[in-house]
Amino acid sequence: MPVGSGQRPKRNRPPGGTRRGTSRPARTPTPNGRGAAVRERLRRDPFLFVLCLGALAFMTWAFALTWWVTGGLIPLALALASIAPALVLFYLRDA
Numbered sequence: 001m002p003v004g005s006g007q008r009p010k011r012n013r014p015p016g017g018t019r020r021g022t023s024r025p026a027r028t029p030t031p032n033g034r035g036a037a038v039r040e041r042l043r044r045d046p047f048l049f050v051l052c053l054g055a056l057a058f059m060t061w062a063f064a065l066t067w068w069v070t071g072g073l074i075p076l077a078l079a080l081a082s083i084a085p086a087l088v089l090f091y092l093r094d095a
Helices: 034-044 046-070 073-081 083-094
Strands: none
Touching (some): 073 083
């Protein structure tokens, strides 16, 4: 008969909550919150990085073409200002 009144014996688990078969360490939450998560996602996923960079390049091209056709200062300013997020993307990925 089993050991007692139908209770299972307790199993010993390794500390830290990780299983023995996993090769990856347990993820620790980042203290910076969302910014660090975006940085890690851009670093891990090259498709997302190229997609964001392509969208910014298209927006820059559209504003530059509008400036070329109309000659206004606002499209030129927007085209130049849309280069800054692309630089931030590279900074976030490499930092």
